[in-house]
Amino acid sequence: MYPNSTTSFVESLASSLETAFLGYTASQDLISTADAESELEQSTKASEFQRTTQKPSNRIQSRPAGSVLLGLDLGASRTCVQVLSDETAKPLYIEEVPTVVGFARPGILPGVLPENRSEFFGEEALAHKLHLNLVYPLQNGVITNLDVARAFLNHIAERAGIGQKVELRAVIGMPSQAGEKAREDIRLASTGIFDRVILIPEPFLAALGLRQATDRIDAIANSLFVDMGAGSTDICIIQGRYPSDEDQLTLNFAGDQVDEIIQDAILSRYPDCGISIPRCRDIKELNSFVSGARDAVIAPVMIRGRLRRLDVADAIDRGCTELLKNVFQGVELLIERADPDSIPDLLRNIFITGGGSRIPGFSNGLQNLLEEAGFEECRVTEVGTDFKGLVALGASVAARQAEERQWQNLLR
DSSP: OOTTHHHHHHHHHHHHOSSSSTTSOOOTTTOOOSOHHHHHHTHHHHOSOOOOOOOOTTOOSOOOSSOEEEEEEEOSSEEEEEEEETTOSSOSEEEEEESOEEEEOTTOOTTSSGGGOSEEEHHHHHHTGGGEEEEOOEETTEESOHHHHHHHHHHHHHHTTOOTTSOEEEEEEEOTTOOHHHHHHHHHHHTTTOSEEEEEEHHHHHHHHHHHHOSSOOTTTSEEEEEEOSSOEEEEEESSSOOOGGGEEEESOSHHHHHHHHHHHHHHHOTTSOOOHHHHHHHHHHHOOOSSSOOOOEEEEEETTEEEEEEOHHHHHHHHHHHHHHHHHHHHHHHHHSOGGGHHHHHTOEEEEEGGGGSTTHHHHHHHHHHHTTOOSOOEEEOOSOHHHHHHHHHHHHHHHOOGGGSEEOOO
């Protein structure tokens, strides 16, 4: 581990921020200067949103005194959360769940859905998708359905067993170049659930999490992080300080767009198959590659009620190769912006994470494209498989290290 990480991180934030919200314009509608007790008394005025009465079976039964800290990687496809107390760095609760809410379809008969409930979350929603309308509240890394996002965040708090009278603080990962509306939507969705929040770019949190997780790599000193999610791809240069706008880039091309390309390619070749996006995602996750020519990839697909086995290798190659090209262009742009003296070391510390990093051959493909473009002695490293956990871990580290003035109060 790096014993000086706390000092450097806090000093970096403090030197970068003049406002209370990590450099973002503060929302006066949501900021409160009242103490926590007064905020709780005003909670009914602050938000019409009420906590669900649904009680998950795996709630934590007891809570330590003081604040509870959440590190949250809120993704378009999946969300990871780490919960710790303000008194210990040991996680109390860690979970990764699909970012989806399911609502009972009209006309569903009593007894079809468990306990005749009308709302389901995460894996449980997917398990009952035949009888539910599924809503994914985020697209391209930002909230597209505020009410559903609030319900989902409330579910996360309920899963962690967090009580109403415990002060709850959350560090939430955001796309690198999320606009003010995207940040405001996160704040609105968090009101009534969290007491205080900080928003930090996801690649920076992933680097912070990697630094915490291993003593072999200092990803904070001079590195370039690529976080390929479902809704967006975030690229960020990290050089021992909180990244500036020039150090970051968000691409609206990620796993969801790969799924769409695969679907279009399959439908173009097999017009009658009517293949869905979720089925294309499953095929991609089982068979993805970017190594060029490959033997046939045979996938079972239903066509007019009959199971057929189709060759989808070309469709997969087309989608994954397009992702690689987009990532290369973004990485190239950020490298060209970097301090020339830092580039030799930077090129040896390129880390890829997120779902796209698990595509076989992706790291080698990116390294080859960079070398072909004239960037010498590159090294692209895939950062394990627990990519969501890294961001959540980094967020929990940031939550423990942040100064009091860096938290934005929300009425609860």
